[in-house]
Amino acid sequence: MKKLISLVLVSVLLVWPVVATAATFKAGDSYSLARGQTMADDLYVASGTITVSGVVSGDLIAVGGNLSVTGDVAEDAILAGGTINLGGSVGDDARVAGGNVSIDGTIADDLFVAGGQVHLTSGSVVSGDLVVAGGQVIVDGRVDGNVNITSGQVTLGDTAVVAGNLSYKSKKEATIASGARITGTTTFNQIQRFDRRQSFGPLIVFSFFAKLLLAIVTAILLVLIFKTKAPRVVHQGINNFWPSLLRGFLVMIAVPVAIILVGFTAVGIPIAILALFGYIAWMILSAVGSGILFGSWLAKVGMKRDPAPVNWKTAILGTIALFVVYLVPFAGWIVGFVFFLVTLGAIAKQWYDSAWLNR
Numbered sequence: 001m002k003k004l005i006s007l008v009l010v011s012v013l014l015v016w017p018v019v020a021t022a023a024t025f026k027a028g029d030s031y032s033l034a035r036g037q038t039m040a041d042d043l044y045v046a047s048g049t050i051t052v053s054g055v056v057s058g059d060l061i062a063v064g065g066n067l068s069v070t071g072d073v074a075e076d077a078i079l080a081g082g083t084i085n086l087g088g089s090v091g092d093d094a095r096v097a098g099g100n101v102s103i104d105g106t107i108a109d110d111l112f113v114a115g116g117q118v119h120l121t122s123g124s125v126v127s128g129d130l131v132v133a134g135g136q137v138i139v140d141g142r143v144d145g146n147v148n149i150t151s152g153q154v155t156l157g158d159t160a161v162v163a164g165n166l167s168y169k170s171k172k173e174a175t176i177a178s179g180a181r182i183t184g185t186t187t188f189n190q191i192q193r194f195d196r197r198q199s200f201g202p203l204i205v206f207s208f209f210a211k212l213l214l215a216i217v218t219a220i221l222l223v224l225i226f227k228t229k230a231p232r233v234v235h236q237g238i239n240n241f242w243p244s245l246l247r248g249f250l251v252m253i254a255v256p257v258a259i260i261l262v263g264f265t266a267v268g269i270p271i272a273i274l275a276l277f278g279y280i281a282w283m284i285l286s287a288v289g290s291g292i293l294f295g296s297w298l299a300k301v302g303m304k305r306d307p308a309p310v311n312w313k314t315a316i317l318g319t320i321a322l323f324v325v326y327l328v329p330f331a332g333w334i335v336g337f338v339f340f341l342v343t344l345g346a347i348a349k350q351w352y353d354s355a356w357l358n359r
């Protein structure tokens with residue numbers, strides 16, 4: 001019991017900056033922060049089309065189909081989408097993942113990019129290090145630190161400036177224009193066909209952001225569709241945390257055993273197959289729901305909200321926060337698994353009450 005409590009406290013410490021700091025959440029078909037407008041705190045956006053031309057005084061986290069950021073971001077920027085144009089200024093680090101990525105602004109610290117096609121234009125400036133993984137990478141801008149590239153095709157144009165070292169991994173040597181300036185050493189490591197970790201590196205990064213976007217959208221839909229049932233499940237899990245955890249663990253073990261026993265008979269095979277698909281759907285629902293529950297739990301513990309709010313804002317907060325927790329080896333996985341079991345147990349209790357007590 002003490003270990004589980006400790007792990008939960010670890011999750012609080014990891015996501016406390018998200019909870020304690022004021023933040024604005026936006027979601028919908030499209031979102032725009034017009035030029036001349038200022039967002040006085042952190043901005044978290046999930047939308048099909050996102051345009052940020054104004055000023056964000058804190059962090060910017062944006063996930064969508066088409067992203068255009070031409071305004072100023074005072075702190076970190078995390079962008080994920082299909083087509084991304086980062087043409088403004090970022091006051092700290094920038095992390096970008098997309099299909100087509102164009103960097104045309106200034107980054108005050110490090111820039112991390114993963115994409116199918118990545119282009120740093122002649123107007124781009126990276127004051128720190130540049131780390132890129134992409135199918136095709138073109139650097140025409142200035143990098144004051146070191147450059148590390150993993151790509152199938154690397155090109156440095158005439159206006160490219162690298163103040164530090166250039167290290168790249170590719171299937172072939174980079175195309176470096178005569179006008180490109182590299183102050184440090186240049187290191188080339190050829191990617192062999194069997195080096196799948198390097199080849200799939202960009203795909204892994206993009207897959208992570210794609211999963212995050214899918215989880216956010218699904219969580220929002222669950223909250224909006226199940227307006228009355230979602231709060232019941234969340235409050236059941238939060239107010240009866242440990243019983244829900246135990247119930248979820250028992251359900252996770254008992255249901256597969258029951259399905260196997262039913263499948264031993266010829267008559268029970270079709271039932272077992274249907275039950276198996278239902279069980280898988282239940283697991284997926286619980287995995288997505290754990291982010292919703294986690295966000296409401298954070299709002300209750302960190303913001304002293306009682307009863308815990310259950311809405312699209314807490315759904316986005318919890319989903320992003322839980323993904324961050326999962327990045328922590330071992331401890332993060334256990335914390336995430338605990339909230340998954342709590343959600344699983346809470347859903348089971350609600351289904352039991354609806355199907356049995358109200359029969």
